[in-house]
Amino acid sequence: MASQSPQVALTPSLEGGWYTDQSVFDAEQRAIFARRWLCVARASEIPRPGSYLTVTVAGESVIVVRDADHHAAAFYNVCRHRGSRLLREHHGVCGPVIRCPYHAWAYGWDGALRAAPNLPDPQRDNWASLGLHAVAIEERYGCLWLNLAPQPQPFAQDTVRQLLDRMGSDELVARWGLERLATGRQTVYEVAANWKLIVENFSECYHCPSVHPELTSVLPEFKRRRGTLHEIGYGAAYGDGVGGFTVDGRAGLPPLAGLSDTETRRYYGLVLTPNVFLNLVDDHVILHWLQPIAPGVTRVTCVWLFDPDVLAAGYDIEPSVQLFHTTNLQDFTVCEGCQLGAASRVYAQGGYLVPVEQQLQRFHDEVRAAVAADPGA
């Protein structure tokens, strides 16, 4: 009964186990999330020297702190003495040293050990070896990006390369000035679906007409089931009678400064694997980043970014926010439906990609290659 699919001439999708097996999840955490550049926060979340965040990356708690030179630094949140967590709050401001709450070992903002009670003097020779384990960090596009790899590939070869592949150059994204935009809203979604289902969902518009009535009203060409990823630099046009990128098509906010005429009244979607989606419209930016929690659980943070002057002026951002918040909820619901199916024995061999979903194949290849190269735990 469960075997009537001998030769379907469609591209196969990933097999069901890719979405449900703990061993696959663990391999992805090692091979992808502990080796690639990941967005973990907006840079504005650590505004001043001593401001810190603790974030979780590939299961690791990492301290991100702004140092005296206003540079961001990152360290494993693990004392070198007996492994105690150093900072337990999600964010805060630390003093001139980060002091372990257990035995009072103290580290500078550069991670160096500064004090350790009762450690005999001869050990001082070893102090240079007893600094916090560092994590690579970049502050780009107004975001903080971490890479847990001992020898990380350059950010330019990972994230920037993807941006160039999608947009042709970095000029367009540069004109959006992500560094100077301010967060108008931040929402965290706990999604009962594998992280890859969420990336796949964002990578195709085949589902747009059946899932997104509001979004396809604003972007009528999405009713043709093709998004913006198929052509370098492509943006989808607002519909003729549409006032702006809002939940009901009413006019939006004053446009961001510096955009060209061809960039207004257009929506640009970008996927920067493994964990970022970027959505550019003429009056705001929507940024998503993903954190896989378990094979069937992903935390998605979504921030809506605006011109700080527009926020300060008290404009109503709600119609803008609601369009993608509605879209998010619609997407995450269908992703959760796929997660339920992925565990079925009739999905053990996976499903199919139709031609308009071909963007997914590249993502699948990328994941397959990374996991194949994983040397194991």
Next chain:
Amino acid sequence: MASQSPQVALTPSLEGGWYTDQSVFDAEQRAIFARRWLCVARASEIPRPGSYLTVTVAGESVIVVRDADHHAAAFYNVCRHRGSRLLREHHGVCGPVIRCPYHAWAYGWDGALRAAPNLPDPQRDNWASLGLHAVAIEERYGCLWLNLAPQPQPFAQDTVRQLLDRMGSDELVARWGLERLATGRQTVYEVAANWKLIVENFSECYHCPSVHPELTSVLPEFKRRRGTLHEIGYGAAYGDGVGGFTVDGRAGLPPLAGLSDTETRRYYGLVLTPNVFLNLVDDHVILHWLQPIAPGVTRVTCVWLFDPDVLAAGYDIEPSVQLFHTTNLQDFTVCEGCQLGAASRVYAQGGYLVPVEQQLQRFHDEVRAAVAADPGA
């Protein structure tokens, strides 16, 4: 200390791990619950064409729908495209097609693919291969029975055979007219015990005097610790002063039509492995079906079935319902006590069956044989 049982001349029971190990549970799900006929619902739950249920069998979500010819059909609840769950409600009425909520692929009530947006015309040749995966279904005894096996054994060789072995013929059960009875009460119990402990419990009356004061008051011969399974066609007699099969022995409801004199004032218990218990008395029927959830968790659905005219006339069914509801609660409590002991190191080799429990041995042999034949995941 834990080793003083060298040569006890009693039949051994199953070893403790049969009730606690995840690998045993998984093997049973494959070898028994994905290969045998299972009762999943009363047929009346899908009364009209388009009425559907979604049920879980051996971890699989299955759609059961009544088609235009009033036949029941069943399919895996998994879209052939990218695995989305198709129907997420437990029951409802679907339109002429079952449409996937993700990309709008649509299937008929026969499982055939009817529509798939953007699927190129040449692919139409493959559409016959893209129907929903079917599940074997039988509508018998007023119940819906599913079998996940690719080539299921005939229902007659599995379930009917057991009924004949117990009753000698199918005449007696036929006289109860299970198809025309109506559900007066349905209760779902979440039991913290392995499904086999519940089958074992129903298969012996050794526990009746210590566990079931109400039941043994109505059926005094149960105080002799022997139930009804030891003799073909046997039914246990109500006590002399007992008015009916009720919690306090008061008179019950008008008797069902068509029963012979020897069938009134008697209780017949049947076990139809792997997941059904049937209890026949002269004025109603109690039907249990089991759904294993985890090694130590089983969901038991119990329905009390009555003559629809009696229900319509407004008779008080509560004294009838309460007798077996009370019995159920008593049984499930002692089953949960055995589950707790099954994990002990001193139960690793299992316990013993006394002679009056010999029915259990056949069940143990059946389970051992099925799992031994399991080819693995």
Next chain:
Amino acid sequence: MASQSPQVALTPSLEGGWYTDQSVFDAEQRAIFARRWLCVARASEIPRPGSYLTVTVAGESVIVVRDADHHAAAFYNVCRHRGSRLLREHHGVCGPVIRCPYHAWAYGWDGALRAAPNLPDPQRDNWASLGLHAVAIEERYGCLWLNLAPQPQPFAQDTVRQLLDRMGSDELVARWGLERLATGRQTVYEVAANWKLIVENFSECYHCPSVHPELTSVLPEFKRRRGTLHEIGYGAAYGDGVGGFTVDGRAGLPPLAGLSDTETRRYYGLVLTPNVFLNLVDDHVILHWLQPIAPGVTRVTCVWLFDPDVLAAGYDIEPSVQLFHTTNLQDFTVCEGCQLGAASRVYAQGGYLVPVEQQLQRFHDEVRAAVAADPGA
């Protein structure tokens, strides 16, 4: 980045996996908690013949009952027939037999089978083989100690030996008269940390100045980060202006009878691995026992023991209780911080012990040796 620690000349601690791996936990349960003597309760919890407790040791439910001769006896809480739990309450008083709630097999307080319905007479020969599985028990220091090993090592070689190693003789502990002290307070802490982190924490005072302001006010020498375990028979002196072993240093209760002058105004800490801490001060005793629940969860029971006459007289024990309750909460918080770090990849090789923490090395060696000798499940 995660590899800057080539040659630090400090003693290594246990590797992170010792605190997080289920397989290590299982091995420890077998090799340590099912083979060593464990404190499970105060003896006063079963005051009279027939009084019983059910306690969990190494995952096993054990009945502890006081027999007609006032001796404590212990048995696995598992019926020999089909494995049912016999007693489900945490404590109570049982009748002259312990009767299984399922099929009414009945056992004496000595564990012998006394009644089994329908068991054929020839089987009576086997009844001697059908008694409850016994567990070794000792009643010492006012406590009930269990040992699940089939052939337990003598209590004197395990627990008493440790006490002698720590104190030089058993005279000092004997003078405290633990058998006649009464429980003034009992608190159960659910700690999100591996049991070994809690033993390590109690075994060093390196953390005292940073974690325990109240305790180090009463015992100023603890500010020097050295506890009482480094020297046979050593007790730490109260500070000069300190009135007693209370949370704010006020005077405590009337001293226990029979202590010598050198024993007043001193605190003695003892570790009796694997699961007991003992704290002796001149007016009360604080006793901890540990129960590992999972790699990252430990239940700690702490009792405060006083002269029964002092309790009867209505003295305020709160200032005494609060000192160690406060200390407990401080300790368990830092232990939970270490548990979080133990799972980090940068702690896979563990951390370091400074010279003043050398007591931990013996404990680590003891655990390593026991697990190395574990023959497996």
